[in-house]
Amino acid sequence: GNSVTQMEGPVTLSEEAFLTINCTYTATGYPSLFWYVQYPGEGLQLLLKATKADDKGSNKGFEATYRKETTSFHLEKGSVQVSDSAVYFCALNPTGNTPLVFGKGTRLSVIA
Amino acid sequence: GAVVSQHPSRVICKSGTSVKIECRSLDFQATTMFWYRQFPKQSLMLMATSNEGSKATYEQGVEKDKFLINHASLTLSTLTVTSAHPEDSSFYICSAREGGATNNSPLHFGNGTRLTVT
Numbered sequence: 001g002n003s004v005t006q007m008e009g010p011v012t013l014s015e016e017a018f019l020t021i022n023c024t025y026t027a028t029g030y031p032s033l034f035w036y037v038q039y040p041g042e043g044l045q046l047l048l049k050a051t052k053a054d055d056k057g058s059n060k061g062f063e064a065t066y067r068k069e070t071t072s073f074h075l076e077k078g079s080v081q082v083s084d085s086a087v088y089f090c091a092l093n094p095t096g097n098t099p100l101v102f103g104k105g106t107r108l109s110v111i112a
Numbered sequence: 113g114a115v116v117s118q119h120p121s122r123v124i125c126k127s128g129t130s131v132k133i134e135c136r137s138l139d140f141q142a143t144t145m146f147w148y149r150q151f152p153k154q155s156l157m158l159m160a161t162s163n164e165g166s167k168a169t170y171e172q173g174v175e176k177d178k179f180l181i182n183h184a185s186l187t188l189s190t191l192t193v194t195s196a197h198p199e200d201s202s203f204y205i206c207s208a209r210e211g212g213a214t215n216n217s218p219l220h221f222g223n224g225t226r227l228t229v230t
Contacts (some may be wrong), residue, residue, distance in 0.1 A: 032216050043118070043205050043221040051216045087154055093219075097209055099146045099161060100219050105154035 002027045006090045006103035013080055013110050021075040021106045023064075023090035031092040033057075033066055033073040034100065038087045047075075047088070080110045115139060116208050118222025125196055125229055133191045133225045135206030141186035142208035146219065147179075150203040159204075162189040196229040203227075 007022040025033065032051045036044040048057030053068035062077045073090060087107045091100040115138040125131050135145055145162040160181050161169040168181035178200075180192040189208075193200055203226050207219040 034218055036221075041224075041226075043116075043223040044207075045221070046218045049216075049218055089156070097144050099158050100207075102156045105156075107154065 002031070002092060002094050002101045004090050004092055004101055004103035006088075006106055008104070008106065009087075010107040010109055013108070015082055015110055015112050016079045017110075019075070019077040019080045019084075019108070021088055021090075021108070023073045023075065023103060025071050025073065025090075025092050027071075027092055027094055027101075029095060031094050033064075034091045034093070035062070035064055035073070035075050036089040036091060036102075038089065038105070040086070044089065080108070082110045082112050084108060085110045116206065116220045116222045118206050118225055120225060121223060122226045123228070125227070127197055127229055128195055130192055130194045131196055131227060133193075133204055133206070133227075135189045135191070135208070135222055137187045137208045137210075137220075140208075140210045142189075142210070143186060145183060145189040145206055145208045147181065147189075147191050148205045148207065150205060150224070156205070159191075164189075193227065196227070198229045201227055201229045 003026045034049045035047040037047045038044050048059040050057040050066035056065045064073050064075045087105045089105045090103040117136045119134045143164045147159045148156045159174045162181045162183040164183045170176045183189040205224040207221045209217050
């Protein structure tokens with residue numbers, strides 16, 4: 001079946017630290033991969049996506065590369081800010097107009 | 113960009129009453145919308161797939177008579193929590209995909225509804 005596993009949090013970093021949130025997936029076929037961010041009290045916002053192997057999605061200084069050989073889509077940012085504090089979800093879409101399969105989310109807290 | 117509007121953002125109701133949550137796609141048509149429930153430890157649970165003009169498809173373990181879904185138009189889906197109880201208190205989030213039946217298009221999410229049943 002399809003599943004997403006992401007590192008458990010919470011992750012606490014100092015401002016300007018390097019961020020990595022690991023995400024691996026299991027899927028049949030060729031899924032599209034996404035990272036979503038959820039700020040406190042809000043819904044989910046798309047952060048970035050990649051639709052095929054070796055694609056790199058990037059947005060707001062975050063990036064993730066679709067690695068088919070390792071079935072991974074790790075999220076990285078070179079220098080985090082306090083405003084990046086949120087919950088980050090890795091997700092995949094197996095095929096067509098189907099619901100996303102989500103990881104359990106990783107809470108990130110950035111302290112000044 | 114694509115926007116999904118969800119209303120209300122917060123509702124408090126008494127046990128035994130019903131609550132309706134609306135989900136609208138503001139600048140695109142959505143034949144399919146998805147309803148999720150988010151539990152305290154962050155995890156998102158897909159409740160049902162809402163299909164315009166036909167019955168919703170519910171995930172295993174979700175009571176269809178308790179969580180009524182109506183997808184009356186290409187831009188509106190509603191979730192009604194009937195005879196709500198305190199254990200129904202949760203964060204409910206709707207989503208829709210722009211672009212139809214391809215897996216490349218991301219889901220766009222509403223801002224969620226915090227339901228508290230007293």
